[in-house]
Amino acid sequence: ATSIKQRIMMQLVKNESQTDIADDFSVSGWTVRRVINHLDHVFKPNYHWLPRHIAFDDFHSGRFAPSGMSMILVNIENHRTLNIILSRRSSFLRNYFLRYSHRARLAVQTVTVDLYTPYRRLIQELFPHALIIADHFHVVAQAYRALNQTRIKVMNRAGKSSRQWRALKHFWKLLLTPSALLKYDNFWRRRNFGYAQLTDIEVIHRLLAFDDELKQAYQYYQGLILAVNHRSKSALNQLLAIKWTALPQAFQKVQRTLRTHRQKIIASFKYDHYTNGPVEGTNNKIKVIKRTAYGFRNFFHFRVRILISLPNSYIAINWHNKTAHVQGQARAA
Known part of the structure; x- marks a missing residue:
């Protein structure tokens, strides 16, 4: 049973629906869901660190999100995905970013966003040292x-x-x-x-x-x-x-x-190499993941599948290291 769960964990990296994964290993869909639910500790962000240059943008997620829109948070310097945030509403974003330490938020130098006005007031409040850049x-x-x-x-x-x-x-x-x-x-x-x-x-x-x-x-x-x-x-x-x-x-x-x-x-003319282009590309990948799964009803499952599937996300890099360790243990056994 342990080896099957480990193989399911490694299969989650592929853009394959949970039902298909369950069929591949001759287990129930609930078994795959339990494996995903047990990954909660792996997918917790580091609330004591934020990169100097970040960007976030909204995308259509599902009915589990207020207004059906969620947010993607990216390190704009190296295009690595930091996290998927449930809602784009200002009150939710404020509560989410306040989880990060004050020191981590002070370290942010630029925030690249679209022209949605409420974001400006929120960014000034959360990242007092950051310059707001309009995405081209x-x-x-x-x-x-x-x-x-x-x-x-x-x-x-x-x-x-x-x-x-x-x-x-x-x-x-x-x-x-x-x-x-x-x-x-x-x-x-x-x-x-x-x-x-x-x-x-x-x-x-x-x-x-x-x-x-x-x-x-x-x-x-x-x-x-x-x-x-x-x-x-x-x-x-x-x-x-x-x-x-x-x-x-x-x-x-x-x-x-x-x-x-x-x-x-x-300001965007000065930092012209910081754009939301990589974020838009990630949004397209998210659409493919949603289409393959025929939609999601659970945000945690949705977030896990996205972060695992994106090879440039920090969590995915840690995840690949973890699965490599698991594979090594399996071969040794």
Whole structure:
């Protein structure tokens, strides 16, 4: 029985559902659950240490979490996962981080987050020495979504049977592509423009000619990408100086949000190598784990499977060392 439990522990590393693991070893699903429950002591974080540079981001977890959203905490310097936190609500996050010693929280120098305003007040309270950095992905995503909304609005205004509607629907990816990635020399026959041979740039010019609001939205979106990619404080300030009422409706909220977080965005230009990109990649892995398991009803099981499966997490590194020790004992026996 002990050897089977040890083999189940080693099998948990693989992205395999608990039911399949139980079938592999001819045991009940409850046996696999008991093995996971006995791992509680292995998966306790070190509440006396935090890295200098951290990042956290929310993701869809399950019904066990308030609002269905949980948080992932990462060491942004080496992209190692620190922990999975049950809820993203401010009261829960405050109680969670207060478990860490005051000295550990004072050691945190930067916190990279999205533009969710309540996080700012919470971070200032919990990590008084930390500089808050706005994640570049979430900054650009604000304008990305607004441009897409404007595109759909212009499509609906033109009518479903119109040439403009079909062209804006067909070339939506091209419209959202950063201008630096557009091609100037690919003369292709474009069915939506009478099979004329047009480059990507020429297609964009024709799309923007459909509507002034779309053109203004596109220019704002590309201007923001340019400012972020070149870490240009002057370009950002020039963009944020635009009167928000003069912008398309979808971009008015974007302008107010970016103005609120101006200093966080400028701080991100100095620490441009600290982004939530690795966190977003981890979120994709979590989706795969959830899909394989057909969802989770127990947060502890969910957290354990994530932390074991992520090879770069601190807990997974300790876990691999533990399982290697177990394997060595089994071979010796």
